[in-house]
Amino acid sequence: MDQAALKKLPRGWKSIPSDLNSDQTAFKGVNWGKAMMWIFLLSDTFIFSCFLLSYMTGRGSTVLPWPNPSQVFALNFMGVPVPLLLIAIMTFVLITSSGTMAMAVKYGYEKNRKLCGTFLLLTALGGLTFVGMQAFEWSKLIFHEGVRPWSNPYGAPQFGSFFFMITGFHGTHVSIGVIFLFIFTRKVFRGDFDSGRKGYFTSMKSDYVAIEILGLYWHFVDLVWVFIFAFFYLW
Amino acid sequence: MVENIKKEQATTHKLGIYLWIWGLLFVLSFFSYMVDWLQFEGLLRWTLILTFMFLKAGLIMAFFMHLFWERYTLVNVLLWPMTAIATFVGLMVAESKYTVFTRFFYFVLGS
Numbered sequence: 001m002d003q004a005a006l007k008k009l010p011r012g013w014k015s016i017p018s019d020l021n022s023d024q025t026a027f028k029g030v031n032w033g034k035a036m037m038w039i040f041l042l043s044d045t046f047i048f049s050c051f052l053l054s055y056m057t058g059r060g061s062t063v064l065p066w067p068n069p070s071q072v073f074a075l076n077f078m079g080v081p082v083p084l085l086l087i088a089i090m091t092f093v094l095i096t097s098s099g100t101m102a103m104a105v106k107y108g109y110e111k112n113r114k115l116c117g118t119f120l121l122l123t124a125l126g127g128l129t130f131v132g133m134q135a136f137e138w139s140k141l142i143f144h145e146g147v148r149p150w151s152n153p154y155g156a157p158q159f160g161s162f163f164f165m166i167t168g169f170h171g172t173h174v175s176i177g178v179i180f181l182f183i184f185t186r187k188v189f190r191g192d193f194d195s196g197r198k199g200y201f202t203s204m205k206s207d208y209v210a211i212e213i214l215g216l217y218w219h220f221v222d223l224v225w226v227f228i229f230a231f232f233y234l235w
Numbered sequence: 236m237v238e239n240i241k242k243e244q245a246t247t248h249k250l251g252i253y254l255w256i257w258g259l260l261f262v263l264s265f266f267s268y269m270v271d272w273l274q275f276e277g278l279l280r281w282t283l284i285l286t287f288m289f290l291k292a293g294l295i296m297a298f299f300m301h302l303f304w305e306r307y308t309l310v311n312v313l314l315w316p317m318t319a320i321a322t323f324v325g326l327m328v329a330e331s332k333y334t335v336f337t338r339f340f341y342f343v344l345g346s
Binding site: 056222223 | 247248250253256257260261264267268270271272280281284285287288291292295296298299300301305306307308309311312313316317320321323324327328330331332334335338339342343
């Protein structure tokens with residue numbers, strides 16, 4: 001849809017009935033891939049919300065004391081236990097990678113192939129660092145502290161199952177994101193979005209809007225971490 | 236050519252916006268970490284955690300995910316279901332308070 005026709009459509013609240021009652025496209029002027037990614041992310045939000053809901057209900061209804069996160073996730077730094085040190089670093093790494101992703105999207109739209117690719121690569125490396133630190137955190141809890149999905153040395157036994165389920169599901173999302181970030185870094189550096197080279201899976205031409213769609217997914221992973229950080233580690 | 240320039244302006248934004256949001260996210264994360272560091276307890280702790288959380292989530296969605304510039308219909312189709320599920324979470328948290336009350340009442344005090 002071109003800009004001129006888009007400008008004639010109703011805006012604000014009036015755009016909702018007119019968009020949803022129209023034929024062909026509900027979201028006027030929105031790239032279909034972007035709209036579909038948003039719909040997927042909405043469904044993913046539902047899954048994560050179900051985890052959050054069961055975690056909050058489980059934690060709220062147990063008669064045993066809940067393990068204190070700032071002690072469980074403390075890390076010794078020069079002999080002093082610092083609460084949530086690793087989690088704080090992980091949070092900053094993920095936010096940094098979200099920022100570099102936003103840069104990649106911006107430079108992608110400006111058709112700046114090299115900067116776009118560089119920032120994508122930085123984002124992927126940030127994600128990889130995050131997954132690495134999460135693997136370290138998991139192995140520390142499993143092998144040194146003896147946390148299991150059914151028991152742990154700190155308190156309520158449900159702690160382990162919620163922890164592994166929620167952070168594991170988030171970590172899986174990060175890992176999948178990292179794989180796609182590397183694939184798209186290669187595609188950008190090869191110039192796929194300038195030359196109109198067809199995609200391996202889709203057999204279709206693509207352009208830099210693909211970077212924004214990938215960016216939506218990556219920012220969503222960061223968004224979920226914001227909620228996990230608040231409800232699981234700080235609460 | 237003029238059309239092309241117009242289209243590009245619609246999708247690309249100034250670098251400054253991203254740097255600002257990036258900086259704000261760092262500051263807000265630091266604040267929420269401070270909530271734990273300073274050992275705030277009770278209602279103050281939960282209020283601060285939730286405030287920083289929603290501010291961060293809002294900034295990411297509005298600017299990094301471009302929802303601020305997105306078509307209003309799409310924004311509404313996304314945000315209303317999210318509001319509904321947040322309400323659902325709130326309801327179930329209230330329900331868990333009742334569950335723990337009955338557990339204490341019948342199993343701990345009664346035994």
